[in-house]
Amino acid sequence: MFEIIRRDGLARIGKFTTRSGTIETPALLPVVNPKICTVPPRELYDRFGFKALITNSYIIRNTPALKEKAQEVGLHEMLDFPGVIMTDSGTFQSHMYGEVEVTNEEIVEFQKSIGTDIGTVLDIFTEPDWSHAKTKASLETTLERTQKACEIKGEMMINGVVQGSIYTDLREYSASRMATMDVDVHPIGGVVPLMEQYRYAELVDVVMSSKKGLNPNRPVHLFGAGHPMILALATLMGCDLFDSASYAKFARDDRIMFLDGTFRLQDMQTLDCQCPACRGHTLEELRRMEKGKRTKLIAEHNLYQITQELALVKRYLREGRLWELAEIRCRSHPALLDGLRRLKEYQDQMELYDPISREGAVFYTGPESRNRPVYKRYLDRLGTRYVPPTDKAALFPDCQGKPYSRPYAEQFDKARRAGYTPIVVTPWGPVPAELDEMYPLAQSLFPSIPDEETETESERIAFQFLSMAGFSTAVDCDSIPEGGDVEYDADKLRAKAVARYQFGIEAADALFREPVELVTSRKTGKIRNVISDGEHVLSMRAGDGLYTLRMEGAKRIVSAVPAPHMRVAVSDDAVPFVSEGKNVFCQFVISCDPETRPMEEVIVTDKDDRPIATGRAFLIESEMRQMKKGMAVKVRSGSDDE
Ligand code: GUN
Ligand code: ZN
Numbered sequence: 171m172f173e174i175i176r177r178d179g180l181a182r183i184g185k186f187t188t189r190s191g192t193i194e195t196p197a198l199l200p201v202v203n204p205k206i207c208t209v210p211p212r213e214l215y216d217r218f219g220f221k222a223l224i225t226n227s228y229i230i231r232n233t234p235a236l237k238e239k240a241q242e243v244g245l246h247e248m249l250d251f252p253g254v255i256m257t258d259s260g261t262f263q264s265h266m267y268g269e270v271e272v273t274n275e276e277i278v279e280f281q282k283s284i285g286t287d288i289g290t291v292l293d294i295f296t297e298p299d300w301s302h303a304k305t306k307a308s309l310e311t312t313l314e315r316t317q318k319a320c321e322i323k324g325e326m327m328i329n330g331v332v333q334g335s336i337y338t339d340l341r342e343y344s345a346s347r348m349a350t351m352d353v354d355v356h357p358i359g360g361v362v363p364l365m366e367q368y369r370y371a372e373l374v375d376v377v378m379s380s381k382k383g384l385n386p387n388r389p390v391h392l393f394g395a396g397h398p399m400i401l402a403l404a405t406l407m408g409c410d411l412f413d414s415a416s417y418a419k420f421a422r423d424d425r426i427m428f429l430d431g432t433f434r435l436q437d438m439q440t441l442d443c444q445c446p447a448c449r450g451h452t453l454e455e456l457r458r459m460e461k462g463k464r465t466k467l468i469a470e471h472n473l474y475q476i477t478q479e480l481a482l483v484k485r486y487l488r489e490g491r492l493w494e495l496a497e498i499r500c501r502s503h504p505a506l507l508d509g510l511r512r513l514k515e516y517q518d519q520m521e522l523y524d525p526i527s528r529e530g531a532v533f534y535t536g537p538e539s540r541n542r543p544v545y546k547r548y549l550d551r552l553g554t555r556y557v558p559p560t561d562k563a564a565l566f567p568d569c570q571g572k573p574y575s576r577p578y579a580e581q582f583d584k585a586r587r588a589g590y591t592p593i594v595v596t597p598w599g600p601v602p603a604e605l606d607e608m609y610p611l612a613q614s615l616f617p618s619i620p621d622e623e624t625e626t627e628s629e630r631i632a633f634q635f636l637s638m639a640g641f642s643t644a645v646d647c648d649s650i651p652e653g654g655d656v657e658y659d660a661d662k663l664r665a666k667a668v669a670r671y672q673f674g675i676e677a678a679d680a681l682f683r684e685p686v687e688l689v690t691s692r693k694t695g696k697i698r699n700v701i702s703d704g705e706h707v708l709s710m711r712a713g714d715g716l717y718t719l720r721m722e723g724a725k726r727i728v729s730a731v732p733a734p735h736m737r738v739a740v741s742d743d744a745v746p747f748v749s750e751g752k753n754v755f756c757q758f759v760i761s762c763d764p765e766t767r768p769m770e771e772v773i774v775t776d777k778d779d780r781p782i783a784t785g786r787a788f789l790i791e792s793e794m795r796q797m798k799k800g801m802a803v804k805v806r807s808g809s810d811d812e
Pocket of ligand 2: 443444445446449471472474
């Protein structure tokens with residue numbers, strides 16, 4: 171069972187429950203070679219905190235002593251590991267050495283017989299140089315074997331491996347077939363050669379096209395990925411599990427892993443590492459150390475690098491800033507930067523999962539930052555939901571003070587009195603004065619010295635917007651005529667523009683039925699509440715400048731805008747609970763607006779479209795449909811409260 175607790179991008183913090191315990195994802199499973207055990211499994215558990223590992227059932231089966239022991243006492247006792255044990259099936263050996271002499275049924279049954287928690291199908295490793303036809307044919311065999319494994323798996327969980335070489339259509343096809351089967355984890359396989367050859371752009375293609383077809387209900391394992399440099403990007407793309415054999419393999423070859431690559435002990439100038447394994451040792455000492463002792467020390471160092479980076483990835487994920495960490499990490503190697511740049515092609519897919527708002531500011535790390543879905547979302551909504559209050563625009567350059575209406579207070583006023591709508595040309599694209607306090611615009615930081623690419627692009631987008639939005643003229647802020655006397659109400663313009671941006675034009679019209687009264691904060695002057703026709707319909711949050719929807723507002727939208735706009739419909743048995751203000755869980759969702767994004771204001775209704783509560787969506791439509799467990803909507807107020 172897999173439950174999503176937090177999310178950011180396609181990344182999630184999840185709880186994955188198996189019969190040997192629950193692991194928090196993202197998690198990395200160290201690979202234990204049952205014949206070598208460079209770092210003993212008990213130490214992995216106690217000292218390093220790994221609550222799950224992966225070992226190889228094919229090697230165990232082919233080694234008589236291990237086979238006998240495993241079948242006699244079980245894998246957990248044999249390895250002395252109390253956590254979750256995943257086993258692989260021999261597929262990787264076939265990739266390395268050619269054929270393996272075991273059938274799918276045999277290896278699945280064997281994994282069951284040794285008490286594996288999560289076993290693996292004998293999938294066919296699709297190599298990056300295979301033709302489309304050869305890859306497709308092998309996929310059918312893997313799918314048949316997976317179906318068979320599901321039938322005989324019993325109490326054991328099973329890995330259904332997505333293959334498909336570098337062909338995005340085959341990856342999506344393979345993933346969507348796997349999604350319909352009774353598998354428990356979705357590994358993405360066949361990617362080791364891509365990572366070994368630093369082909370990260372293709373790795374992004376493979377992961378993103380696989381994710382498209384997969385079931386959000388199950389954790390996704392990126393098979394063979396365990397280098398710290400890839401963890402942030404892979405987690406951002408929605409991989410929940412990783413495994414590393416390299417920590418030990420590299421150690422045996424005197425190769426040391428760092429965030430920016432792997433280095434040979436003989437080539438290094440200094441050790442400069444403060445991890446618990448290296449602390450107190452110099453490079454010279456390490457070189458002179460007895461081989462076995464050195465291998466263990468380097469393996470431990472490698473594990474510490476991985477655990478430290480994974481902890482950082484999780485921290486950024488919790489803070490909603492994983493895009494930033496992935497961008498920073500991808501600058502440590504040009505091939506990773508290719509991966510980040512390729513991710514632009516998947517902006518639409520990423521946008522579905524991007525939260526409407528978050529705490530803290532959006533940091534710009536370079537021109538690639540503009541490929542983040544939060545930029546696309548802003549421009550899309552500006553293009554479809556913004557209505558200019560006048561047909562003349564006054565253009566202002568970006569400045570450091572935010573919201574822009576503060577440093578530009580006098581100039582904006584002059585422009586508006588002259589009948590011009592102030593528009594700031596920013597790295598986000600054009601920002602009309604009415605929207606400047608809202609997330610992500612005010613909650614963002616850019617360097618004060620712009621890069622040329624972003625400057626050119628901001629101007630291009632601004633001019634495109636001016637013609638699309640229907641402005642008849644645009645002037646530079648220096649050319650605004652003096653002494654205008656046009657009357658305007660800045661708060662009211664803002665209140666309605668934000669409502670249109672957030673809920674759509676029709677819904678905003680329903681929410682702003684006259685007479686409209688705005689309650690503002692006495693301390694900050696910011697809008698607090700919108701009272702329309704005597705009803706308190708909206709409250710504006712000070713932090714992100716966006717609205718929370720009140721029950722009265724929800725009723726207005728339901729009467730004015732047909733379903734499914736902003737709706738999450740729940741089954742009858744949930745209605746009494748949700749009406750009291752209890753959260754909505756996936757099991758009870760009948761339908762949801764496909765336009766819903768995480769953290770979006772939604773209206774919970776009964777099956778006949780009667781509004782019963784308001785709240786914020788935690789999942790998107792496809793997730794609500796497919797997840798078996800977990801919160802779908804965090805309910806704020808139920809109809810019974812009012
Ligand atoms: N280990 C690394 N890659 C793979 C893969 O594609 N399939 C399996 N079963 N194991 C792997
Ligand atoms: Zn170290």
